[in-house]
Amino acid sequence: MESVLRALAIYVALFVMFRITGRRSMSHITTFDFVLLLVVGEATQQALLGEDVSMTNGLLVIATLLLLDVTVRWLKVNNRRTGRALEGLPTILVVDGAPLEDRMREARIGVGEVLQSAREGYGLSRLEDIHLAVLEVSGSISIIPRKED
Numbered sequence: 001m002e003s004v005l006r007a008l009a010i011y012v013a014l015f016v017m018f019r020i021t022g023r024r025s026m027s028h029i030t031t032f033d034f035v036l037l038l039v040v041g042e043a044t045q046q047a048l049l050g051e052d053v054s055m056t057n058g059l060l061v062i063a064t065l066l067l068l069d070v071t072v073r074w075l076k077v078n079n080r081r082t083g084r085a086l087e088g089l090p091t092i093l094v095v096d097g098a099p100l101e102d103r104m105r106e107a108r109i110g111v112g113e114v115l116q117s118a119r120e121g122y123g124l125s126r127l128e129d130i131h132l133a134v135l136e137v138s139g140s141i142s143i144i145p146r147k148e149d
Contacts, residue, residue: 002050003048003050003052003057003060003061003064004060004061004064006047006048006049006050006061007048007061007064007065007068008064008068010044010047010048011065011068014040014044015086019088048061049061072086087137088137089137090134090135090136090137090142091103091106091107091134091135092132092133092134092135093107093109093114093133093135093141094114094127094130094132094133095131095132096130096131096146097126097127097128097129097130097131097146098127099111099114099127107135109135109141111127113141114127114130114133114141114143115127117133117140117141117142117143118130118133118143118145121143122143122145124143124145128146129145129146130143130144130145130146131144131145131146131147
């Protein structure tokens with residue numbers, strides 16, 4: 001039973017920590033992010049298994065984590081409020097070429113990242129060419145270009 005409780009505690013703690021770090025941290029992974037995830041994985045393994053490193057305990061922990069994942073996905077699909085609380089909502093970052101500074105600061109997104117998405121997706125190089133820029137719940141930035149008159 002201790003392993004199940006450990007798995008639950010680690011799952012919740014990691015979920016909260018990754019939500020706090022922001023959506024962009026999960027969208028584009030850098031070498032630093034990859035190394036960090038490896039270290040977190042190793043530390044998590046130690047916390048999950050504790051003293052009992054038997055195969056049975058490992059399988060119990062894995063089964064618990066998979067059950068938690070399935071339960072969370074089911075809750076997100078079947079309860080809109082829970083889904084919004086767990087996933088968040090898309091955030092509008094730019095409207096008609098004007099960056100919404102407070103939202104960008106809150107999301108820890110710079111104008112450069114918005115422009116990068118605009119260049120990659122549409123070949124746009126100026127904020128004035130963007131009708132809307134939206135930070136999606138996945139961490140990607142969607143760009144809706146201005147329509148030419």
